[in-house]
Every structure is written in C-alpha cells, then in structure tokens.
Amino acid sequence: MPVTMEQVINQLDREEPNYTQASQLGAEAIPYLVILIQGEDLGLAVKATALAGIINAEQSATALELAAQHPSTVVRVAAAATVQNLTNIPTSLSGKLLSDSDAGVRNWTLKSIGVRQPEGIRGRVEEIIRNDPDIGIRDRARQIIEQLP
Amino acid sequence: MPSLRDSGKIVGRSASIRQVARQCNLSFPLSLRQFINTPGCPFSRCIRLHIKVLTNPPANNSIETMLNRMREVYSTAGIGVVVASREDLTPAVLGNANFNTLNALDVGQCESGSPSNEQNQLFQNENGVPAGQRNNEIVVYFVQNVTLTGGGQLNGCATFPNGQPGAVVAQIGSPWTLAHEVGHVLGLDHVSGEHEGCPTSDPECCSTPAVTRLMTGCSTNNIVGTPTVNQTEINTMTSNNLTHQC
Secondary structure, three states: OOOOHHHHHHHHOOOOOOHHHHHHHOHHHHHHHHHHHOOOOHHHHHHHHHHHHHHOOOOHHHHHHHHHOOOOHHHHHHHHHHHHHOOOOOHHHHHHHHOOOOHHHHHHHHHHHHHHOOOOOHHHHHHHHHHOOOHHHHHHHHHHHOOOO | OOOHHHHOOOOOOOOOHHHHHHHOOOOOOOOHHHHHHOOOOOOOEEEEEEEEEOOOOOHHHOHHHHHHHHHHHHHOOOEEEEEEEEEEOOHHHHOOOOHHHHOEEEOOOOEOOEOOHHHHHHOOOOOOOOOOOHHHOEEEEEOOEEEOOOOOEEOEEOOOOOOOOEEEEOOOOOOOHHHHHHHHHOOOOOOOOOOOOOOOOOOOOOOOOOOOEOOOOOOHHHOOOOOEOOHHHHHHHHHOOOOEEO
C-alpha cells in the first residue's frame, strides 16, 4: 500500500516518536518529509529531517541538503545529527554543516562524521582543529581526526 | 521570597489575590509577603522548579506560557508549581561558553536511569538549588534541541542523573511539554489506549490519541482544552518525594 502524508505525520507528531518504527515507511516517505522540512510547522520539520536520515534512502541526502540550508537552527541541528545514518555522506553536505555558524550544528556534524568516517572531509576537520572558536568543538575534532581516511 | 508570579499561587487569568486569599480563609488587610508565605494556600502540595534557560522557546510558546499551562493542569491535581529560581544561560548572557554544544543536547536513548554524558554534564549546573535539597527539587533545562544519539529529535526528555531530578525541554516543545515531562519526573507514564486497532506492522500507531490527557504519548501539541490527570496519576504525583507540603 502506498505511503500517505497522514501516515508520515502520524509517526512524527508525537512527544517522543519511535524512529525505528517510523523508518519502516521507507523511501516512499521521503517526498512527504521534504514537504514537511519546507513547511511552517517547525516541530514537524525537525522530526522529518531526523527521519529522512534514519530512512537512509537514495533521496535522503537531498532532503538533508534542504534541511542543512534551513533558516532555523533547530532544523540544521537535526540534519547534522541524522546525517550519521547515511551510508554515504556527501562531502558537500558535511562541508556545509561543518561551516555552520551554530556550534551545535558543527558539534553534531563531527559526531556523525565520527560514526561514518567519510572520505574527503579530513582537511576540513583539520581546519576546525586549528580555527574553530569553540574549544569543545576543537576537542571533538581532535578526537575523530585519526579515524578519518 | 519568590515573586507573586513564581509563587504559583495565582492560577488562571481570572483569579485574583483576593479570591485566592478568601479560599484560604485569610483575613484582610493582607500583605503580599504574608500572602506568599502562607503555607498551604491555596495548595497543600507543591513542587519546586528551577528554570535554566540555554535557549528561549519561541515567543508564541514562551516559558511563561508553559508554566501557566502547567499550573492549570497541576492545580486540578491540587499541586502548586513554585518557580524557586531562574537562570539565564543563553549565549547572549554567557558568550561563547560551554553551553553552546549542550544546547543541542545528546540524550542518549532517553531511557530512565540512563542519562547520557551530556545530560550528566548539563545537570551539574544546579545553581539556585538550596544545599542538601537537590534530590527534592526539580531542575528544568530549556535547550535548542533534544536529540537521541542516533539522530532522532524529541520534544523533551525526563531522564536525569541519579539524585538530580529534572528534565529538558526542546525549542519545538508544545505549550504542554513542560507539564508532560515533569509528569514523567513525578513518575507518570504515557496513558494507555491510544493504539486501539493498530496493525501488527505498526503496533504503536496513534489511532485513538487521548487528546484530553496530559500524559498522551501521541502529541501534546494536539491537546484540546486543559488536559486531565486521573486519580491514579494524581496519587502517583502527590506521593512522589518531589511533591512537598507547600
């Protein structure tokens, strides 16, 4: 049976969504998640971003690229935190998130990079070790740098 | 002495000091200090909250709104909500300090009794809690994001380190999230009966959401009117050692 927007919202519009259960909606949910990420309901946009990553489908990265450009920091943090679920994190996406003005976004991106250890991002992490204004973020970058190819 | 606003004695828009004082058989003339310091008026049981703000919620769902909603529903359980202290930990006050990264808080799996390292770190900030009282008072941290280690996003989380009761509330929380999360801290679970007729493939679907109950697990965002707590929940709340004689 095809996935509907109602099903997607039913999964996300909860105090504490069960993301494992929600991810069973699969790739068919991604177009609806993209709509929610761009919508006016910030709570749904944040949770839709999280789920788009957790589903880890081909279009997930596109959804997270949108979330990474969102004017609201809470959505960008959600993108940074869920990017760890992508099997292949596009360098453009991780690079954008690492350049975010918000420390929470950069911190979560580093955590995600530590989980996936993607190629092509080591130089950017070295730059963070040298220049990031937040000492906690510099420390986290130091922790993961040796794991990166 | 807490302010009249933080004393939690006035609940709802229509109540006045005079009305509340009359309920408590206080005679006039009555000083504000006397009113605020009168024990058991108008509630016999109280909880004491300490508010720590890393991120202010949006203006249409301010902390005052959440406190007012909380007082509405807790008053139906005969429990007063006192704000014992407030602390502003926003970057505007602290600058580029440690709280920047804790503002996008990692709550692990948000499982009772298993706080994350970041929760342990955040909850170390307990300024304003009287010495020796940490285990008897509730600290609530308002943060930007409440994030599961795996990347999921929550409205809030009521997991806390042992002996440091409290909760975190995300910027996306609803007007009822504060009351809901403190409900968890006081021992309440989500209500049952919200998943009637759900398919086996999705046994926790919100087919029959309890939109009139504070402890709905579906979404407090969809609550209609002032939500209820039932007698069993009231008994749990009032018997918790975080609920004191006012």
